[in-house]
Amino acid sequence: MFDTMKLTKAVGGVLVAFLFLLLGSWAANALFTIGGGGHGDAEEHAGMSDKPGGLLDEGDAGEEAEAADEPQIVLGTGDAAKGEKVFGKCKACHKVDGSNATGPHLDGVIDRAVAGVDGFAYSDAMAAHGGTWTLEALDAYLTNPKENIPGNKMSFAGLKKPEDRNDVIAYLQSLQ
Structure with a gap:
């Protein structure tokens, strides 16, 4: 039969399992918080x-x-050291040593013609875009590449924080 001791053990087991899950969730949130923000x-x-x-x-x-x-940001006045860290997101496809990878090299990109790296196979949309990579053009492109130049091959979603874009632009300026 089912006596009081079995009921106490069952309830205790459920409570211990709930407490374990609660503490595990709290520990995971403390360890794996990205950025500095919350809800x-x-x-x-x-x-x-x-x-x-x-x-x-x-x-x-x-x-x-x-x-x-x-908060108005003056483009190009960011922190190049922070920009180098943010540029880590770009390193999967771009280099800054003059050689191309999946994407064109980005050293010397400021004031360079859009789709202006010789020998790189740009998408039709990028090649037809024209213009120059000014600070403003880079800022707009880095915000949302797919929306800024529809049909380009870059799959990166963009840098949503203006400070991050400004820091990356400052870093790219330092490579001129």
């Missing part, structure tokens, strides 16, 4: 509203865009 990061909730469902009115979108643009 309140502005980027994580960009485009959200206090209104039910998180929907924006047309007027809210303009106000939030102005609020997001408040």
Whole structure:
């Protein structure tokens, strides 16, 4: 039969398992937090509203865009050392030693013609784009490469933080 001792052991076992999972979850969150932010990061909730469902009115979108643009960054004034660290995301496809990899080399990219590396097989979209890699053009491209030049081969999603883009641009300037 089922006596009181078996019931106590069963309830105790369930509680110990729950406590183990709770502590394991807490430890994992402490060990594997990426970045410095949490649930309140502005980027994580960009485009959200206090209104039910998180929907924006047309007027809210303009106000939030102005609020997001408040910290004005002067392009090229970033920290090149930090930019070199952020550039680690780019190293899988780009080199800075004058040789091409999956992507073209990026040393000397500032003020270079778009699709201007001889011997690199650019996509049709990139080759047809024209223009020059100014600081502003790099910033726009690094924000969202697929949206900035539709049809290009770069699969990188982009650098969403303006500080990261500015630091990478400063790093690329240091390689001129």
